[in-house]
Amino acid sequence: MSATTKLPVIVGFGGYNAAGRVSGHHAYHRLVFESLDKATQDETVANLAVLMGLATYAPDGTYSVGESTYTDASTLAQELSQTVLENTLIRRIDPETYFDPDKLLWQKKATLKGSGEQAIEFTLRKRDLPEPVPAEWQVFETDDSTVVRVQVSELADVKIDSYRDFPVKSAGQLPKGFKPADHYSSRFHPRAVQMSVLGASDAIRSIGIPWEVITSHVTPDAIGVYSSNIMAQMDEFGAGGLLKSRLQGGRVSTKNLILGLNSMTTDFINAYMIGSVGSSGSTTGACASFLYNLATGIEEIRSGRKRVVIVGGSEAPITSEVIDGYSTMGALATEDNQRKLYGVEEVDHRRSSRPFSENCGFTIAESSQYVVLMDDELALELGADIHAAVADVFLSADGYKKSISAPGPGNFITLAKAVASANAIFGEEVTKKHSILLAHGSSTPKNRTTESEIFDRVAEAFGISEWPVIAVKAFLGHSLAPASGDQVTAALGMFKSKILPGIKTADAIAEDVFADRLKLSVTDQQFEGELDIAFINSKGFGGANGSAILISPQRTESMLIKRYGKERVEESIQRREATVAAAKEYDRKAAAGDLQVIYQFGEGMIDEAAIEITQEAVKLPGFELPINLKKENPYGDMI
Structure with a gap:
């Protein structure tokens, strides 16, 4: 790239996952809760308590829980800390929100036959007769004109409601009690779409600059939105309803098909949130999809084709059908396998995800993750608060494969390219001493060996030792398409506090992990010195591999000074004070329960005649x- 290449900088970030609201680093704080100071712990608990509907916040600074009033976050935390902590992150699947894993409804096929010479006889409402009536059925009128009597010698393939114990009982769920649909007029939207609306709203509000101000500084075609998921919308309001409504005796909704498309996570942002006429797209790269969309977004900015880009993804895969599919292929941590592996009778569902430790499969999760990027010049002009820069994203396939789900060589290429690129930008010493690596870390036995081998061999090639490796899926689970978004937004928190989350769900790092040059910890660690670079690594079924380079806000600022001069950057920093104040005001209102969701159905439509x-x-x-x-x-x- 030439010296005039635009630098994509992150000026807003938001979303929701099992740790809570992402903006303001609140979700990140839940990951490192044990390492926070008391005041930040109390704030984290209070924020989550309001989000979960456990408490309400009053303008006078007090909290209410039922008939009780608490004067501040500290007193509230004393009462609700345990409840909040137990009902966030990975935990047992909540039957009130999803399904009961101990008693999952399914239908057993059976054939019913009469006893001896006696036929099967039953009554049926006339309107419930199948069309056409089977030839072997004998139908008789009854005294009730609406009811018929049926005789038949055999009923084949009868479906009988039954229940079974589901082998997978844990998932990375949104905080218990937090219902995205309650925060805007959701109109039967699938859950992933609801989460997309809330997540993108959170990211846009977090900028601290009104969207109309941003758009007044750029042409309408200089905005891009790139977001996707991989399972589409598989609940009853999306593709799930499309596939099973008629089989369950219902009707397909007019919205099932269109709302089931994975592009809805992009289209809703354009059509109902920002009114964009710029470019948009929904690229899927399996579990690396967030990085695939990020690659598109930053290339649009670096080339100058776009000046503002929203990148993200939203996935809601906690349905029995989706989990059944992943479980059948042996990818998920089941309760029985955990009992055998850990030698316990009672499984701790909160520790089902153990990256780089003794493990038996990943834990599925839901998440909505979004970042807003600008080119460096526009960010300076508007006085935007810069949380990081994205230097590059590298993507590679695996070549020929024997198994579509098995890892391959593509990730060697992407990570090696990322480290080489960082060296070219900053020099070897910065990469060696001032970088961290956020792993895909899915918590499967195959991943812990193959991904750690990639890390170790790349580290050897570039002379890196004691390379800090973080695996946030230990807390959040695997959210599929937005999983690398979970990593990106967590990295922004690490840039700010330099607390690196340990793999606290594990007892120890597994012996077969390639860790000679890596630093893997089961406790939180404080990064010593300047933290300049975060490498984001992601892998996906089919051979979708991605590795990204994030640059810290401090290092980004020094780059801007080099390009634009200290005086211009300082002028932007002065304008930034108002931006930060506005972002903090949004954060304060969101913490009080006012999420300020952006949803403008049918508003501001363009008069094509004009x-x-x-x-x-x-x-x-x-x-x-x-x-x-x-x-x-x-x-x-x-x-």
């Missing part, structure tokens, strides 16, 4: 700047 088109530009009503149509011939040397 669109002005000339040979030089397209002017859209409602947008300050026109879209420039003056183009240079990119193939001038060929014409």
Whole structure:
């Protein structure tokens, strides 16, 4: 890239996962709760208590729980800390929100036959007769004109309601009691779409600059939105309802098909939140999908085609059908396997995910993760608060494969490229001494050996030792498409506090992990010295591999000074004070329960008759700047 390449910087981030609300580093604080000071612990508990509906917050600074009033976060935390902590992160599947893993409804097929010469006889409402009536059925009228009597010698493939004990009983669920649908007019939206609306709202609000101010500084086509999931919307309001409604005797909704598309996590942001007419897309790279979309977003900014980009993903896979699928392929940690592996009778569901430790499968999770990026020049102009920069994202497939789900060589390439790129930008010493690595860390036996071997061999090639490796899936579970988004937003918290979450669900690092040059810990660690770089590593079924380079806000600022001069950067920092104040005000209101969800159904629609088109530009009503149509011939040397 040339010296004039735009630098994509993260100016807002948000979302919701098993640790709570992401903006303001609140979800990150839940990951390192044991290492926080008392005041931040109390604030974390209070914030979650309100989000979970356990407490309400009053303008006078008091909290209410039922008839009781608490004067501040500290007194509230004394009462609710245990409840909040036990009902966040990975835990036993909540039957009130999802399904009962001890008593999962399913249908058993059976064939019913009459006894001896006696036929099977039953009554049925006339309107419930199958169409057409089976030829072997004898149907008789009854005294009730709405009811018929049926005789038949045999009923084949009868479905009988039954219940079974589900082998998988843990998941990374949103904090108990937090219901995304309650925070806006959700109109039967699938859960992943609900989470997308809330997550993107959180990220946009966290910027601290009104969206209309941002859009007034760029042309309408200079905005991009890139978001996806991989399981689409598999609950009853999306693709799940499309597939099973008629089999359950119901009707397919008019919304099932369209709301089941994985692009809805992008389309809702454009159509109902920011009114964007810029480019959009939903790239899927299995469990690395967030990085695939991030790669698109940063390339659009670096090339100058876009100046503002929203990147993210939202996945809600905690359905019995999805979990059944992953469990059948042996990918998930089952209760029986945990009993055998750990030698216990009572399984601790909170510790089902143990990356790089003795483990037996990953733990599925739900999450919504979004970041807002600008080019460096626009961020300075607007006085945006810069949380990090994204230097690059590298993607590679695995080549020929014997198993579509098995890991392959592609991740060697992506991580090696990322480290080489960081060396080219900052020099070897920065990478060796001032970087951390956020692992995919899925908590499968195969992952712990194959991914750690990649890390260890890349570290050897680049002379790195004691490389800190973090695995946030230990707390959050595996959220599939947005999983690397969980890693990215957690890394932003690490840049700020330098507390590295340990793999606290594990007793020890497994002996077969390649860890000669790695630093894996089962306790939180404080990073010593300057933390400049966070490498984000992600792997996905089918051979989707991604590795990204995040640059700390401090190192980013020094880069901006080098490019724009100290005076211009200091002027931007002065403007930033108002931005930070506005972001803190949003955070305060969100902590009090006002999430300020952005959802504008049918509002602000563009009057197409008022669109002005000339040979030089397209002017859209409602947008300050026109879209420039003056183009240079990119193939001038060929014409």
